[in-house]
Amino acid sequence: xxxxxxxxxxxxxxxxxxxxxxxxxxxxxxxxxxxxxxxxxxxxxxxxxxxxxxxxxxxxxxxxxxxxxxxxxxxxxxxxxxxxxxxxxxxxxxxxxxxxxxxxxxxxxxxxxxxxxxxxxxxxxxxxxxxxxxxxxxxxxxxxxxxxxxxxxxxxxxxxxxxxxxxxxxxxxxxxxxxxxxxxxxxxxxxxxxxxxxxxxxxxxxxxxxxxxxxxxxxxxxxxxxxxxxxxxxxxxxxxxxxxxxxxxxxxxxxxxx
Numbered sequence: 001x002x003x004x005x006x007x008x009x010x011x012x013x014x015x016x017x018x019x020x021x022x023x024x025x026x027x028x029x030x031x032x033x034x035x036x037x038x039x040x041x042x043x044x045x046x047x048x049x050x051x052x053x054x055x056x057x058x059x060x061x062x063x064x065x066x067x068x069x070x071x072x073x074x075x076x077x078x079x080x081x082x083x084x085x086x087x088x089x090x091x092x093x094x095x096x097x098x099x100x101x102x103x104x105x106x107x108x109x110x111x112x113x114x115x116x117x118x119x120x121x122x123x124x125x126x127x128x129x130x131x132x133x134x135x136x137x138x139x140x141x142x143x144x145x146x147x148x149x150x151x152x153x154x155x156x157x158x159x160x161x162x163x164x165x166x167x168x169x170x171x172x173x174x175x176x177x178x179x180x181x182x183x184x185x186x187x188x189x190x191x192x193x194x195x196x197x198x199x200x201x202x203x204x205x206x207x208x209x210x211x212x213x214x215x216x217x218x219x220x221x222x223x224x225x226x227x228x229x230x231x232x233x234x235x236x237x238x239x240x241x242x243x244x245x246x247x248x249x250x251x252x253x254x255x256x257x258x
Contacts, residue, residue, distance in 0.1 A: 025106035108197035143177030179224035
């Protein structure tokens with residue numbers, strides 16, 4: 001967090017320039033990789049097979065496809081915050097894809113590599129390996145750490161103070177951390193968690209969506225529940241068809257040593 005505070009202080013009040021995002025992402029990856037090396041864990045064992053990328057994109061696309069259908073229905077129904085006019089994403093798809101890829105590469109993958117692949121697994125083992133209590137504890141502890149991790153940006157880069165909005169922000173981030181942690185437990189797939197993370201940072205809405213602030217928490221709960229439910233259904237369908245490895249990371253036995 002001290003490194004993040006230093007980086008955002010360089011450009012207070014604005015979004016940090018891309019080069020700082022690249023440096024920060026590289027730092028998180030190096031930090032996590034170093035910790036794993038010290039523990040004699042093979043980095044290769046933690047990255048899902050390339051063959052899972054297709055299903056991963058399919059699941060995330062299905063989520064946003066359903067979300068857009070709901071958004072269009074709400075816009076047609078005249079619900080506040082949903083406008084049937086085309087969004088910037090629909091108007092400038094190439095710019096959107098560039099922003100999404102940048103977020104995926106320099107924010108989502110580094111953060112999920114640290115929080116879910118390393119810290120969540122670490123806390124789960126400390127509490128009691130694979131027992132339900134240990135798994136839930138690992139998800140919960142890391143979700144809170146994930147929320148606190150974003151505090152420097154709230155105070156330094158965005159210029160906000162301690163107020164009710166901060167509480168809402170922390171609750172929202174904790175909810176997202178719980179969702180990402182649950183997705184990782186269900187799928188064991190870093191790419192899936194990271195792509196959900198990046199797309200939530202840059203929602204691919206086809207229409208203009210501006211959710212009222214008083215509904216942010218409610219919408220966050222619905223979004224998180226929908227993400228976890230969709231992934232759970234997808235994993236179960238994969239298991240039912242005899243292809244569970246379509247989702248899972250490399251076999252756990254490969255994780256010890258190089």
